[in-house]
Amino acid sequence: MARPxxxxxxxxxxxxxxxxxxxxxxxxxxxxxxxxxxxxxxGVGTPTWVGLGNYAKLLRDERFWASxxxxxxxxxxxxxxxxxxxxxxxxxxxxxxxxxxxxxxASALRAAYYLPQVLPVAVAGVVWGxxxxxxxxxxxxxxxxxxxxxxxxxIALATVMAVMVWFQLGYPVVIFxxxxxxxxxxxxxAAEIDGASWWRRFWHITIPQIRPEIFVVLLTCTxxxxxxxxxxxxxxxxxxxxxxxVPSYFSYLNFFQKADVGYGSAIATVLALIIVVVTFLFLRxxxxxx
Numbered sequence: 001m002a003r004p005x006x007x008x009x010x011x012x013x014x015x016x017x018x019x020x021x022x023x024x025x026x027x028x029x030x031x032x033x034x035x036x037x038x039x040x041x042x043g044v045g046t047p048t049w050v051g052l053g054n055y056a057k058l059l060r061d062e063r064f065w066a067s068x069x070x071x072x073x074x075x076x077x078x079x080x081x082x083x084x085x086x087x088x089x090x091x092x093x094x095x096x097x098x099x100x101x102x103x104x105x106a107s108a109l110r111a112a113y114y115l116p117q118v119l120p121v122a123v124a125g126v127v128w129g130x131x132x133x134x135x136x137x138x139x140x141x142x143x144x145x146x147x148x149x150x151x152x153x154x155i156a157l158a159t160v161m162a163v164m165v166w167f168q169l170g171y172p173v174v175i176f177x178x179x180x181x182x183x184x185x186x187x188x189x190a191a192e193i194d195g196a197s198w199w200r201r202f203w204h205i206t207i208p209q210i211r212p213e214i215f216v217v218l219l220t221c222t223x224x225x226x227x228x229x230x231x232x233x234x235x236x237x238x239x240x241x242x243x244x245x246v247p248s249y250f251s252y253l254n255f256f257q258k259a260d261v262g263y264g265s266a267i268a269t270v271l272a273l274i275i276v277v278v279t280f281l282f283l284r285x286x287x288x289x290x
Contacts, residue, residue: 030272037265054266064267067245070157074228074246077161078168079221083214086172091202094180110177114170125234128163150236153243160235160244172217179210219282226275247271
């Protein structure tokens with residue numbers, strides 16, 4: 001008598017394409033990058049093994065440490081500030097705009113906030129470059145200023161941070177509004193009947209109910225800030241000087257302009273390890289909080 005086939009026994013077959021893609025796109029290039037980081041290589045010819053030489057050089061490189069300091073500012077601009085503003089905007093759209101003007105109006109405004117996420121980074125960067133141009137830029141023309149927003153080393157990083165807040169804001173708004181749709185409305189109604197203000201309901205009811213979404217937004221936006229490249233490349237190329245240099249662009253600079261592939265690989269490897277550690281810490285913190 002034939003044995004009945006086990007249900008779901010062959011599900012792993014459907015994972016093979018994803019596993020192959022993961023190996024080809026992620027694992028193999030990362031392994032090659034780590035191997036290259038232990039060599040001195042210009043991209044052509046035979047690499048020369050130098051062991052930990054590139055990492056020792058990296059620890060003494062002031063530009064490398066300065067780039068990570070700039071990355072901290074971008075984490076604030078791309079993760080912390082958009083999360084805070086996004087929470088308030090999502091709650092206002094969901095609780096006030098949605099109820100007073102209808103869900104279609106709230107959805108339209110949500111789409112408007114999310115629009116920068118849809119735009120290609122190169123297009124958005126070029127447009128912002130025009131708007132911030134010191135001679136004919138719209139920002140200076142509107143406010144009657146003569147400020148070199150991206151060319152002054154004292155304010156270039158702050159300007160990029162402001163642009164990244166605009167660019168990143170729509171993502172948390174969408175995530176938080178989706179989280180609010182699963183929140184229990186009875187708690188808000190009971191608190192409103194008891195005379196609680198909108199701010200008290202937001203702080204004591206809304207935020208605790210969408211805490212998982214807050215963790216997701218903070219984690220993904222922090223990772224995006226650590227590996228940000230496109231906006232820096234389009235807007236400032238890490239300048240003026242090194243005022244807006246970040247690790248990803250610093251790695252690119254050594255890879256393709258200085259032809260120091262080994263050192264660029266070392267920078268990329270350290271950046272990848274930092275992202276892994278940050279992700280692990282976020283997940284542990286979420287598990288402890290849940």
